[in-house]
Amino acid sequence: MFISVVIPAYNEERYLGRCLQALHTQSYPASRFEIIVVDNGSTDATADIARRLGARVVSEPRKGVARARQTGFEAARSEIIASTDADTTVPAFWLARIAAHFEADPDLGAVYGPVHWPNGRPVEQLALRYPATWVLWASNRVGRSLWWGSNFAVQWEVFYAAGGFPVDWPSGEDTDLSLRVSRIAPVRFDPDLTVHASSRRLREGWGRLMSRSTVGMVNRFVLRQPPRPMPDIR
Numbered sequence: 001m002f003i004s005v006v007i008p009a010y011n012e013e014r015y016l017g018r019c020l021q022a023l024h025t026q027s028y029p030a031s032r033f034e035i036i037v038v039d040n041g042s043t044d045a046t047a048d049i050a051r052r053l054g055a056r057v058v059s060e061p062r063k064g065v066a067r068a069r070q071t072g073f074e075a076a077r078s079e080i081i082a083s084t085d086a087d088t089t090v091p092a093f094w095l096a097r098i099a100a101h102f103e104a105d106p107d108l109g110a111v112y113g114p115v116h117w118p119n120g121r122p123v124e125q126l127a128l129r130y131p132a133t134w135v136l137w138a139s140n141r142v143g144r145s146l147w148w149g150s151n152f153a154v155q156w157e158v159f160y161a162a163g164g165f166p167v168d169w170p171s172g173e174d175t176d177l178s179l180r181v182s183r184i185a186p187v188r189f190d191p192d193l194t195v196h197a198s199s200r201r202l203r204e205g206w207g208r209l210m211s212r213s214t215v216g217m218v219n220r221f222v223l224r225q226p227p228r229p230m231p232d233i234r
Contacts, residue, residue, distance in 0.1 A: 002078040
């Protein structure tokens with residue numbers, strides 16, 4: 001089974017090297033996966049780092065994570081597309097475990113797992129390790145799966161049948177896709193498919209983050225509008 005890994009990147013020279021190094025230590029055969037870094041108009045060394053570390057670089061000059069993810073998925077050459085982020089490191093078994101899920105169940109549409117913040121404060125680490133993970137698990141149990149863009153994989157045909165990412169959305173494109181995939185194909189939550197992301201989003205402050213997240217949820221599920229943009233934090 002060949003897998004394409006897609007990583008959107010905008011000015012990610014600080015984090016991207018660790019992300020790519022983790023992918024190069026996979027137990028899954030290197031000949032059975034490709035790494036695609038989508039350069040989303042970076043003005044730093046992001047693209048150079050990606051090329052130096054063996055990734056295929058695809059350019060998407062129109063800024064926006066949804067557009068970057070869509071461009072990367074369209075460039076993928078395989079039947080399974082895995083998604084992660086530039087500030088995220090995956091375990092050595094990540095691709096092997098993803099492949100095992102799809103090999104065990106050919107009808108499986110997608111698989112996803114938890115995201116932890118190992119560099120956060122203890123309370124922040126606990127918030128991601130337990131309440132946030134419980135929400136991901138519960139959403140899957142009720143057939144309305146919610147995943148983060150830093151840790152999921154989907155069948156190519158299912159991705160396109162679901163309509164892809166909402167490219168005009170400034171944020172929330174990952175959970176929007178997950179909800180649409182849930183309607184048309186089986187989705188599995190794997191609690192052991194854990195990745196580690198940076199907690200940089202918290203630099204804007206808990207109050208602002210929670211306020212923006214609440215407004216985004218109201219917009220998405222009550223007003224049926226796209227979430228608001230997220231500030232760039234590097």
